[in-house]
Every structure is written in C-alpha cells, then in structure tokens.
Amino acid sequence: MGATQRPTIKTVAARAGVGRTTVSRVLNGSPLVSDEARAAVQAAIAELGYVPNSVARSLVTSRTDSIALVVPESESRLGSEPYFSAVIRGVSGGLAGTQIQLLLTLVRDRRELDQLTRFLTARRVDGVLLVSVHRDDPLPGLLEELGVPTVLAGRRSPAESLSHVHSDNVDGASRAVRHLVDRGRTEIATITGPLDMDVAHSRLRGWREALRDAGREADESLVAPADFTEEGGRAAMRVLLERRPGLDAVFVASDVMAAGALAELRGHGRRVPDDVAVVGFDDSIVARHTDPPLTSVRQPVEEIGRTMTELLLREIAEPGSARRNVVLPTSLVVRDST
Amino acid sequence: MGATQRPTIKTVAARAGVGRTTVSRVLNGSPLVSDEARAAVQAAIAELGYVPNSVARSLVTSRTDSIALVVPESESRLGSEPYFSAVIRGVSGGLAGTQIQLLLTLVRDRRELDQLTRFLTARRVDGVLLVSVHRDDPLPGLLEELGVPTVLAGRRSPAESLSHVHSDNVDGASRAVRHLVDRGRTEIATITGPLDMDVAHSRLRGWREALRDAGREADESLVAPADFTEEGGRAAMRVLLERRPGLDAVFVASDVMAAGALAELRGHGRRVPDDVAVVGFDDSIVARHTDPPLTSVRQPVEEIGRTMTELLLREIAEPGSARRNVVLPTSLVVRDST
DNA sequence: CCCGCGTGTGGGAGCGTTCCCATCAGGTTG
DNA sequence: CAACCTGATGGGAACGCTCCCACACGCGGG
Numbered sequence: 001m002g003a004t005q006r007p008t009i010k011t012v013a014a015r016a017g018v019g020r021t022t023v024s025r026v027l028n029g030s031p032l033v034s035d036e037a038r039a040a041v042q043a044a045i046a047e048l049g050y051v052p053n054s055v056a057r058s059l060v061t062s063r064t065d066s067i068a069l070v071v072p073e074s075e076s077r078l079g080s081e082p083y084f085s086a087v088i089r090g091v092s093g094g095l096a097g098t099q100i101q102l103l104l105t106l107v108r109d110r111r112e113l114d115q116l117t118r119f120l121t122a123r124r125v126d127g128v129l130l131v132s133v134h135r136d137d138p139l140p141g142l143l144e145e146l147g148v149p150t151v152l153a154g155r156r157s158p159a160e161s162l163s164h165v166h167s168d169n170v171d172g173a174s175r176a177v178r179h180l181v182d183r184g185r186t187e188i189a190t191i192t193g194p195l196d197m198d199v200a201h202s203r204l205r206g207w208r209e210a211l212r213d214a215g216r217e218a219d220e221s222l223v224a225p226a227d228f229t230e231e232g233g234r235a236a237m238r239v240l241l242e243r244r245p246g247l248d249a250v251f252v253a254s255d256v257m258a259a260g261a262l263a264e265l266r267g268h269g270r271r272v273p274d275d276v277a278v279v280g281f282d283d284s285i286v287a288r289h290t291d292p293p294l295t296s297v298r299q300p301v302e303e304i305g306r307t308m309t310e311l312l313l314r315e316i317a318e319p320g321s322a323r324r325n326v327v328l329p330t331s332l333v334v335r336d337s338t
Numbered sequence: 339m340g341a342t343q344r345p346t347i348k349t350v351a352a353r354a355g356v357g358r359t360t361v362s363r364v365l366n367g368s369p370l371v372s373d374e375a376r377a378a379v380q381a382a383i384a385e386l387g388y389v390p391n392s393v394a395r396s397l398v399t400s401r402t403d404s405i406a407l408v409v410p411e412s413e414s415r416l417g418s419e420p421y422f423s424a425v426i427r428g429v430s431g432g433l434a435g436t437q438i439q440l441l442l443t444l445v446r447d448r449r450e451l452d453q454l455t456r457f458l459t460a461r462r463v464d465g466v467l468l469v470s471v472h473r474d475d476p477l478p479g480l481l482e483e484l485g486v487p488t489v490l491a492g493r494r495s496p497a498e499s500l501s502h503v504h505s506d507n508v509d510g511a512s513r514a515v516r517h518l519v520d521r522g523r524t525e526i527a528t529i530t531g532p533l534d535m536d537v538a539h540s541r542l543r544g545w546r547e548a549l550r551d552a553g554r555e556a557d558e559s560l561v562a563p564a565d566f567t568e569e570g571g572r573a574a575m576r577v578l579l580e581r582r583p584g585l586d587a588v589f590v591a592s593d594v595m596a597a598g599a600l601a602e603l604r605g606h607g608r609r610v611p612d613d614v615a616v617v618g619f620d621d622s623i624v625a626r627h628t629d630p631p632l633t634s635v636r637q638p639v640e641e642i643g644r645t646m647t648e649l650l651l652r653e654i655a656e657p658g659s660a661r662r663n664v665v666l667p668t669s670l671v672v673r674d675s676t
Numbered sequence: 677c678c679c680g681c682g683t684g685t686g687g688g689a690g691c692g693t694t695c696c697c698a699t700c701a702g703g704t705t706g
Numbered sequence: 707c708a709a710c711c712t713g714a715t716g717g718g719a720a721c722g723c724t725c726c727c728a729c730a731c732g733c734g735g736g
Binding site for chain 3: 371372375400
Binding site: 018019020021025034037058059061062 | 713714715716717720721722723
C-alpha cells in the first residue's frame with residue numbers, strides 16, 4: 001500500500017529513453033555504451049532511486065555474490081571465541097569493497113550438517129570458508145566433491161589438497177620453547193590440543209623440535225593431550241604434575257587451556273613463574289588477564305581471516321586455478337608467567 | 339564438464355509423470371495433491387537428488403529466507419567480543435529448524451553504511467537484527483522507514499518504537515550495588531558505559547536507585563563515564579580515585595572496563611577487595627580470569643539472541659503485527675573481587 | 677437430467693535480470 | 707560506389723520457480 005512499486009530495469013530504460021540492454025550495460029560497466037546514453041541512464045537511476053534486483057541477476061548468472069563462513073559449533077563453544085570473532089573481522093575486512101555478502105553457518109549436529117549439505121548442493125553460495133578442521137571432518141571432502149571453491153583455516157593434514165591459511169604453528173611453538181630454554185628451564189612439559197587436529201600436531205612438533213635442538217629431553221611423559229577447553233587444560237596439568245613432579249615449565253597449546261593449567265598449578269601450591277613457567281598460545285584477551293598475565297604466542301588471526309577471503313575470492317574468480325596455501329608468522333608476547 | 343546438469347522442477351515433473359505445478363505443490367506442502375501423485379514426486383526427487391533452486395523461488399515470492407545480523411564495528415572491536423559471539427550463537431539457535439540463513443554485516447564506516455542501505459532497500463533480507471544501538475544511530479530509523487522487520491538488542495531510548503530485547507539492566511545494576519551495600523561498603527562509585535547508549539543510562543539508574551533505597555549518597559562525583567574499553571575503564575578509575583580517594587567500592591558497567599579498573603587500582607596500591615570492592619557486568623570470560631576473579635552481573639546473552647530471532651520471525655510472518663519488547667532477567671555471580 | 681460444487685491437475689504468464697543475436701548508422705576500404 | 711567493418715543499440719529468450727486460471731472428473735441435489 002502507499003509505497004509505489006520499486007523501479008525495475010524497465011522503468012529506468014523507459015525513463016532514460018533507451019532499451020533494457022543499455023541500462024544493463026551501464027550497470028555492469030560495459031564500454032559499449034555512448035556517453036550520452038550512459039549519462040541518461042545514470043540520471044534516470046538517480047531520479048528513480050533504482051537499485052538492481054540481485055536475486056534476478058543471480059538467477060541468470062548463477063552467481064550469488066555471497067560466501068559462507070562455516071563454523072563447527074565445538075569451535076565456537078570451546079572458549080576460542082576471541083579467535084572466532086577476530087576471524088570474522090578479518091573476513092569482513094577482506095570483503096570490504098566488494099558487493100559480496102557473508103553468511104554465517106554454525107553446524108552443531110547431524111541435522112544441521114545435512115541442511116548445510118543441501119544448501120551447498122543448491123549452490124546457494126559462491127564459496128566457503130571453513131574454520132576448525134578436524135582430521136576426519138566430512139565437510140572438506142564434500143566441498144571438494146561438489147567443486148565449491150573452498151578455503152580452510154588450518155588443514156586436515158600436512159597433505160591438505162584444499163587451499164588453506166594458517167599460522168606457523170611449528171615455529172610459534174618452537175619460539176615458545178626456546179624462550180623457556182633461554183630462561184633456564186630444564187624440564188619443559190606441554191599440553192596439546194585435540195590430536196585429531198593438525199594444529200595440535202604442529203604445535204607439538206614445534207615443542208619437540210625445539211627441545212631436540214636444545215639437546216633437551218622430549219619424553220612422552222612430558223606430553224599431555226587436552227581439548228582446548230579450560231577444564232581440559234586443568235586436568236592435563238594435574239596429570240603432568242603427577243607424572244613429572246619436577247617439571248619447571250609448560251608450553252600450553254592455547255591460552256584458555258593455559259588458564260586452566262594456571263589454576264591447577266596454584267591449587268598445588270606451585271608459584272608461577274618462580275616454580276613453573278607457563279606459555280600459552282593465541283595471545284587472546286584471556287592472556288592479558290590471567291594471574292599472572294600469560295606469556296603467549298601471538299598469531300595474526302584477523303589477517304588469517306582476511307587472507308582466506310582473498311584466496312577464496314581469487315578461486316571464485318578463476319575457477320580451476322591452482323590451490324594455494326599461506327602460512328603466516330607468529331610472534332612471542334612475553335608477560336609475567338615466564 | 340562431466341557433471342550432469344542439476345535437475346530442475348521440470349525434470350522432476352517429467353520423471354514423476356506429472357506437471358510442474360504438482361511438483362511445486364508437493365514441495366510447498368499443499369494438501370491439494372493426491373497421495374499417489376505425492377509419492378511419485380517424492381520418489382522422483384529422491385532419485386534425481388533434486389534440490390529446489392531457492393533463488394528462482396525468491397524471485398517470484400520476493401522472500402529471501404535470510405535475515406541479517408548487523409553489527410556496528412565499534413561493538414565488536416571494543417572487547418565485547420564474548421557478548422558478540424554469544425548473541426550469534428543464540429541467533430543461530432533460534433534459526434535452527436527453519437530454512438533461514440544468517441547474514442553477518444559489520445558496519446565500520448560511512449561507505450559500508452551506504453552499501454548496507456542499498457542492500458536493505460533492495461530487500462535482500464527478510465528482516466534485520468541490530469545490535470549495539472546508540473541514541474542517534476541512523477540505522478533504526480532507516481529500517482523503520484523502509485518497513486523492514488527489525489528487532490534491536492537494546493533500545494535507542496526508553497521510548498523505543500521498534501521491537502527490542504534486552505536484559506534488565508536497571509535491576510542488574512541495583513543487584514550489584516545492593517550486594518556492595520550488604521558487604522558494608524559505604525562510598526560506592528560507578529564507571530558507566532558511553533552515555534549515548536541507553537544501556538549505560540539504565541545501569542547508571544540502577545546504581546542510583548539502589549543507593550537511594552539504601553539511604554546512601556549517589557553524588558555525581560561518584561560517577562565516571564567511559565566507553566566500554568579496558569583503557570577507558572582504567573582512565574575512569576584514575577579520575578574516581580582522584581576525586582574520591584576514600585571510595586571503597588566501584589560498580590563497573592562492563593567486565594572489560596572492570597579489568598582496566600582493577601589494573602589501575604593495583605597501580606595505586608589498593609587491594610581488591612580489601613580496600614576497594616569491584617563488580618563488573620556481563621559475566622564474560624574475562625571476569626573469570628581477572629586478578630582477583632570478578633564478581634559480575636550475568637546477563638543471558640545467548641537467550642537475548644534467541645529471543646530476538648523469535649520476535650523477528652514472528653514479525654516477518656505477520657507483517658504489521660504489534661511491536662514487542664522482552665526484558666530478560668539478570669543474576670549476580672559473586673567471586674573474589676567483593 | 678442437468679447444474680453446481682469441490683478436488684486434483686496442468687499450462688501459461690510473469691518475477692527482473694543477462695546474454696545472444698539481429699539491426700543499423702557511419703566510416704573505411706578496394 | 708559496393709562491400710565491409712566497427713560501435714552502439716534493442717528485442718527475444720532464458721534462468722527456475724510460483725501463482726492464476728482453466729479444465730476434467732465425480733458426486734449430490736434440485
């Protein structure tokens with residue numbers, strides 16, 4: 001009622017005294033339009049407040065001008081929230097200047113996975129960014145099969161066939177351990193992420209390599225796997241203290257787990273850093289507020305999001321181009337826990 | 339190449355030996371279909387792996403089956419990140435079981451606002467969830483004008499005309515202050531959020547009312563406005579200590595600001611809670627890790643997101659129905675800072 | 677016996693674009 | 707001066723769906 005019908009390309013054409021096609025050409029920046037026609041069309045568009053109907057465009061071009069960021073629920077629940085929003089910010093930044101919209105899809109159960117599958121099969125998005133990949137995640141394979149352009153944050157394994165972006169986890173972990181060695185620590189344990197994730201393996205490898213290079217012990221009894229949660233970090237710390245009561249340092253594969261480890265250490269009367277030094281990973285907001293503030297390996301999360309987006313846009317623009325992967329550098333932020 | 343063309347409704351119709359319309363009716367759950375026809379169509383759909391093209395549907399129905407969550411960049415940058423992801427989780431939960439997709443739109447500058455305006459004008463979404471509303475935010479008015487179904491988290495003012503959901507900020511703040519009074523504190527200051535946001539006013543009002551009810555002083559010199567950032571909280575704390583060196587408690591309108599206040603108090607040699615008790619707001623992940631852990635007013639953020647979504651879906655389904663607003667209860671989580 | 681009605685069905689039109697092709701003017705070439 | 711090209715233009719068709727309408731059928735009632 002009241003509001004007059006939204007103008008279509010036809011209205012604009014009539015107003016400008018040209019054909020539909022010419023309007024379309026102006027809209028899409030074709031050079032095959034005379035200056036006067038272009039001016040007339042632009043004037044008409046302005047007068048009518050015309051906004052093209054992108055649904056109609058999608059129908060014929062079969063592009064949607066949107067991408068999906070897919071997040072397995074576990075990821076967002078398990079305290080990695082700062083990571084999550086930084087990625088979003090990066091993605092959004094990478095999309096700035098394009099007309100491309102971002103869809104956010106949390107997948108928390110089988111039903112939602114099926115729904116997502118249908119959605120992807122229907123080609124409702126031009127591409128997918130996938131965060132938090134586990135070794136036998138079905139989604140990457142599905143995406144590959146469907147031929148949907150995809151970029152992963154992280155990888156299923158070192159042999160990942162899809163494009164992906166991640167930070168240099170091995171080097172970051174090594175840095176952390178070298179720092180502990182430099183501080184004179186001798187019995188350096190580690191708490192890892194879930195070992196069905198490559199990121200956990202890489203950080204573990206960094207720990208191993210740094211210890212080996214320093215000629216220190218890298219015994220399995222110094223390794224306790226956890227699940228990236230605070231409670232998990234706490235439990236792993238308990239196990240380590242039992243197994244290796246003499247340990248004087250721990251490299252923890254995430255800040256949130258490190259927070260749990262700190263609590264457990266406190267519970268056992270160990271002083272940090274005097275008795276035990278602790279390094280986390282992520283340099284998230286948590287690291288600044290623990291007691292004591294946590295030395296942590298900083299990874300450029302926002303940049304990961306931005307880079308993923310760039311790779312994805314390229315893959316969409318040039319289908320069939322080679323898969324790429326980008327490794328971004330980490331750095332160590334030293335605080336009071338070491 | 340290779341991959342055979344995706345089936346359309348026509349393919350299905352041919353396979354099932356019925357007309358396009360009958361297939362469409364089955365797809366849309368119309369009762370005017372014979373059982374045999376329905377069975378034939380469903381079989382054909384299964385055999386062909388047919389997935390309806392929702393873009394084509396959108397073109398004719400002019401519904402998009404998607405909603406947008408609009409987040410002004412300030413909000414997501416300024417440490418409210420846990421809030422942000424909890425809202426997303428709630429929204430996503432509210433959408434579960436529907437076929438509706440969530441678009442995430444960060445608006446960080448004028449250009450992006452214009453782009454969003456065009457997007458909304460083009461009716462690319464069925465409705466909008468808007469988070470972090472400031473008093474003279476142009477967006478709510480625009481949405482109202484466009485007649486796009488909208489639900490806000492928070493409100494522009496107590497006279498908000500759009501549907502909105504928020505927690506009971508006045509009551510939450512009062513709770514916090516009553517708790518401080520119960521602990522025997524006598525000189526209770528407050529650090530507020532930005533005063534162009536209703537949420538900041540409400541929490542300030544809660545502080546005032548609780549003090550008045552307890553017969554305590556609620557002088558303006560006890561009020562220091564900040565901006566929801568850690569640094570802002572720190573600066574406000576500094577001002578308060580200068581103005582009211584005898585203060586023995588502070589109610590801070592967000593955990594992140596409270597973290598800043600704690601740091602400043604420590605810098606001045608004040609012990610928490612012995613010399614000064616501190617209460618935050620949000621009960622975010624930060625509150626659990628500050629030193630000491632922060633007593634905080636918990637608000638059900640995920641539920642806010644879910645409720646917003648429910649209101650929005652209803653508003654989309656019944657256009658022109660009355661605007662609603664929902665106020666959700668808060669609770670106090672007591673930790674070591676009081 | 678015919679009309680009317682309700683149920684099930686299918687074809688045509690249309691949603692607002694883009695793309696393919698035909699057309700046309702004007703200039704260049706042989 | 708005819709044949710040709712090149713740039714600018716517009717109309718038809720198509721994208722895949724939903725909706726409107728027409729129609730066929732069987733049945734009950736006047």
